[in-house]
Amino acid sequence: xxxxxxxxxxxxxxxxxxxxxxxxxxxxxxxxxxxxxxxxxxxxxxxxxxxxxxxxxxxxxxxxxxxxxxxxxxxxxxxxxxxxxxxxxxxxxxxxxxxxxxxxxxxxxxxxxxxxx
Numbered sequence: 001x002x003x004x005x006x007x008x009x010x011x012x013x014x015x016x017x018x019x020x021x022x023x024x025x026x027x028x029x030x031x032x033x034x035x036x037x038x039x040x041x042x043x044x045x046x047x048x049x050x051x052x053x054x055x056x057x058x059x060x061x062x063x064x065x066x067x068x069x070x071x072x073x074x075x076x077x078x079x080x081x082x083x084x085x086x087x088x089x090x091x092x093x094x095x096x097x098x099x100x101x102x103x104x105x106x107x108x109x110x111x112x113x114x115x116x117x
Contacts, residue, residue: 065071
């Protein structure tokens, strides 16, 4: 084997080894990204159930809160403003602002910046 052949084979094998190592690292990065995407999809799919649960909890607290003086004192201790409810809204949950979409809405939200031609 000549010296030129030796160096060509050595450099070629180093290049292939480098590509193999790069492939391993890229594969690990891709696998981590896939796991992150799956985690995000699971979080997004469970969002509706959590939203309903939090809304129900807020409605229950809103209805029971003014009747419990210890609860009102605990809120005041944490510097949370407590407002007495008016006579027109007794035993009802807070009203959703008109700009907010309904909870059961399945329609997609319009993009913030419409595409311009």
